[in-house]
Amino acid sequence: MAIFNEIKKPHLLFIGTKWMNGNPDFGPSSLSTFTYGPLEASGFGTFDFLPVDDYYLRYNKSCDLALIKLCEETNPDIFVLVWWPGAPGYLNPTLETLYIIRKHMKIPIVAMWYDTWADWLVKTAETVLPLVDLAVVSDSITHFEKSARPDKYLNLSPPIDMRVFYDPNIYRDIDLSFNGGIKPYPDRVSGINTLRAEGIEVFKSGGQLEDRLPLEDYAAVFMRSKITLSWNRSGEKLTLKGRSFEATLCGAMLLESENSETPKWFTPMVEYVPFMDGKDLIDKARYYLKHDDERIQIALRGKQRAQELCDGKIYWGKILDAVKTKPLFDEEGSLRLLSPTLLEFMQTEKSSVYLDTLLTNYPIVGNGNERSQIVQNTRPLVSVITLCRNSEHTIRRCIESVLSQCYTNIEYIIQDGASTDRTLDIIKEYNDDRIKLVSEPDSGGASEAYFKGLCRCTGDIIGLCWADEEYLPHTVLWGVTNLDKHPEVAAIYGDVYATDIDGNIPEGTPHPAPPWDLTKFLCWEIMPNYCSSFFRTSRLKDSGFFEHVSSYYSSKTEPKCCIMYDYYAMVGIKYPILYIPDFVAKFSVHKNQQSSTSSVLFSMIPELIRSFDHISNDPESLDSIKMLRYRAYAGFHLMMIHSLLTNANAFEDAKTMLKRALSYEPDINFLNKVVIDACNYLNNKGLSNEFLEFTDIIIKTSLTIPNLHPARAVALCELERYEEAIESIRKEPMHAGLYGLLFRLQLHILLENKYVRDILSNGIFANRQTREIVYIINNLLTNESKDVYRILQTLSDISLASLENVINAFLVITHKEGTSEFTNKLKVLASTIMTIRGSRP
Known part of the structure; x- marks a missing residue:
């Protein structure tokens, strides 16, 4: 181990990224400000820095040999590892390189962890832990409270370069x-x-x-x-x-x-x-x-x-003292970590040497046939399937997201449907042995392509990532870890972000998945996110899925079922499926999606019905499943409505789907959700007439859907059909929210009535109108000021002008006859109206 020189300043060697996320387009990373910058500013020590990303961009190779050479030349007191979580493998030093630096060159290694907000980041820190003497956490140490080696963690506040962050004592504007x-x-x-x-x-x-x-x-x-x-x-x-x-x-x-x-x-x-x-x-x-x-x-x-x-001298002094007093390199743990990793990269000779060393020095591990078992149990093979056809706009993002996974034991099955654009050229740019590409026509569409891809998988686990979807850097590791953590389940799925066609995540578009419910899935009332799903291959085989699907794809006469429905349903009937609330992938929603066209969505209905019939007609099928038939038929139609409206812009087709769903036995809660979502969409788009047509279909069935009539009232109000709006509200049991809506509608009617406006313009009040206006003003004045402001904002310019005339007329009356309190409230009301009118163009 290095002996610290008590006279000369300590010398540290840092490794990390020069650019934000390794991309020069994003500008310099902040690494210097929080690592060697504070060291330099404090004058406590000297340093060298090897930027892994810049080295790769310059020389198109990993920096491992350069790192070892730099260690030999500088003989640092400490090697500081700033690991880049989720980066492609060549942008972090290999575990073998770290082993050489620590074991053979006897240089203590300190790993720095600044942001451990996700479990997979904690997992990464724990994975590297055997190879380092100390892991410094500048985040919450509670994230590591379950570590097997808590003594190797040191919790310090981050060092910060005070030449950049300081108080200049300037005016704060x-x-x-x-x-x-x-x-x-x-x-x-x-x-x-x-x-x-x-x-x-x-x-x-x-x-x-x-x-x-x-x-x-x-x-x-x-x-x-x-x-x-x-x-x-x-x-x-x-x-x-x-x-x-x-x-x-x-x-x-x-x-x-x-x-x-x-x-x-x-x-x-x-x-x-x-x-x-x-x-x-x-x-x-x-x-x-x-x-x-x-x-x-x-x-x-x-x-x-x-x-x-944040003082750099104090920070680095504590780290040097900790390493000097208790070096904690774990050789046994390092060997356990290295052996399967090297075997994964087909470096069998080196792996064998490490395994022999491990088994000789630590016989508790076992010997003979147990050697291969150690490796097999450590790194299951994951098959990731991507389907594509003419996907040149999105396929690159998809491929790079899969190939850059921090879990690398992957086979990548790409099933192309004989693309005629640049899709195949883009795929062939990636010279990666893990890619297994087949390009051929698919007469049965995406379902047939998916089955072909499944049949080529050899992995223990199967994941899905369509051509316009993306994995996050830790997605596969998340799948492997959670399946290992829950051996009783056959499959898991999580949450995804909805993106545009370029992979950008618009504001407010996280797409959390629903918890698993077999009944709701069989009725198509919930839908797991495909790109967040991982299945055990063994469970797919045991469920009879492959035999069933093969039977109708090998037949020229048998009509097809819906393969994605079969995928979850046949496994879910026999084994548990688990939803884990983590965001792990991205899926695109865009107009170019072939799966969201009206023709495709309508063609899926008979396929779904055949899939359900196949399952429910099975002799071993439970009566509880058979009884779901007409609820499921309704659900198949209802689930299509959102896509028809938002993606296909096919309002008439959506109405057809709704009518067909209502001819079966829809689950009232699911029907309510679909209808309210559709109504909100139509309202937000300003399609009030279409909205009313849609809700008319429901009303004619005499079904009761909560808040349907108030929603219709809003649409009628948009069309200035206020009397009908009031009648619609009165069909709903009244509650506080409805009283407020009713009052606003009455205000619209009164103030936008031409006869009333004419009377107001002449300064004349009839007794009935005076009473109504007094009632309205009293209602306004008894509300909180923010509620008044919100109510007034809903009024048209005509209504505001009319109400302003009313207020001014009443001010004249109350000035002579009213109380000062009432007069002051009227003045505030008048001022609020002026503010709103003045803010409008």
Whole structure:
């Protein structure tokens, strides 16, 4: 092991990325600011840095040999590994290289983990752990509380280069800022929108990939801010954000969502301010923007604390002391890790040497035939299937997402339907032995292509990733890990993000899947996300799936069933299927999708019916399944309606589907969901006439769907058919929300009635109209001011002008006869109307 020189400064060797996400187009990574930058700024030590991504871009090869040579030349006191989770394998050093550096060159290795917001990131840290002496966590250490070696973890606040993040003592011209990404962080979006709705402006900038700023400009936002916001949730975990330290170093007051991590480093209400919910956020933002002295004192104490926590000399001193006093290299664990990894890359000779060493020195592992069993149990082969035909616009993203998986023991089955565009040329650009490409016509369409791909799979696990879908970097590892964790289940699936055709995730489009329910699936009332699904091959075979599907694809006369329905249904009837709420993939929703055309969707109905009939007519089928027949037939039609409306823009076809579904026995809850979703879509598109046609179909069946009549009332109101709207509301049991809607409709009728407007313009009030107007104004005045504002915003310009005339006329009357309290309320109301009218173009 290296002996630390007590006189000369320690020398460290860093390895990491030069560019954000390894891509020069995204600009420099922030690595220097949080690793060797603080070391250099403190003057505590010297360093070398090997950028793995830049090396690969320059030389088109991994940096392993260059890294070993650099270790020999510089003989560092510590090798600092900043692993790039989820990156292609060639952009991280191999495990064998780390073994050589630690075992043979005797250089201590320290791994740094800055952001462990997902379980697969924790898993990556745990995987590398045997090869390192120390793993430094600058995030929540609670993520590692189940580690088998907690003694190898050291929790430190992140070092930060204070030449970049500091307080320049300049005038702060930004009241409230948020520096960071908001996609896909619903709590951030909600919090910012809540503040803006209350008239509190939030300066939004930054983010690693979203609205990305140069590092100096990113820091400048904090320097200019009086208050900086922060939220700590990433996915399902609470994490410690670097933003908390960056903002306080720059002298901004930190206003952060309440969590259990930040108080470990900063004192709440002394060095930063936590908020509990949206109301608390609004109240505290307003309070500290008004009370400068208190805000400045909290910001000052926060800055002083951050300077103590982020000092590079203290940080690296603690790490050097920890490595010097208790080196924790795990040779046995390293050998266990290396053997199957090397065998996976077909380096059988080296793997054999490691296995022999392992079995000789640690005989508990076993010998003889158990050697191969060790490897087989460690790394199951995963078959990933991609179907494509004329997919030149999306196939590249799909392929790269599969080939760049952090779990590499994959065979990649690509089944092409004789593409005539550039799809095949793009596929052939990838010289990867894992790709198994077949291109041939598919007379049976995508279902036949899928079956052909399935028959070519040799893996223990099968995953699906269509040509316009993408895996996230950890998707396959997620599938393997969770199937291993749940040996009782035959398949798992998770959540996906909905994207456009270019793979971009629009705001507000996470697509969580429903929990598994066999009955609902058989009736097509839920649909797992295909690209998040992983099946055990053995269970597919045991379920009879292959024999069943083969029978109708080998027959020239037998009509086809729906293979994707059979895939889940036949397995799900015999074995458990598990939904795991993790976002693991992306699927596209776009107009070019062949699967969403009217002709394809209508052709699927008889296939689905044949699939259900095959299952329910099986002699071993349960009576409970047989009894679902007409509910399932209805569900097959209802499930198509959303795609017909949103993707195919086929309103008449959607009506046909609805009528056919109603001729069977639909589940009322599923029917309600489909109808309300369709109505919302039509309303949002301003298709009020189509909306009414759609709901008329339901009303004629005498089915009761909650809130259907109020929804119709809104559509009728859009068409200015107010009397019909009121009648529609009165068909629904009245509740508080409906009273409010009824009042607004009455307001529309009164104020947009030409006769009433003519009377108002002449300043004359009939007794009946006066009573109605007094009733309306009293209703307005008894509401909260924000409710009044919201109600008035729904009125047309004509209505607002009429109401303004009413208010002005009443002001004349109340000035003579009314109370001052009522007069003041009328003045506020008049002012609110003027504000709304003035804000409109």
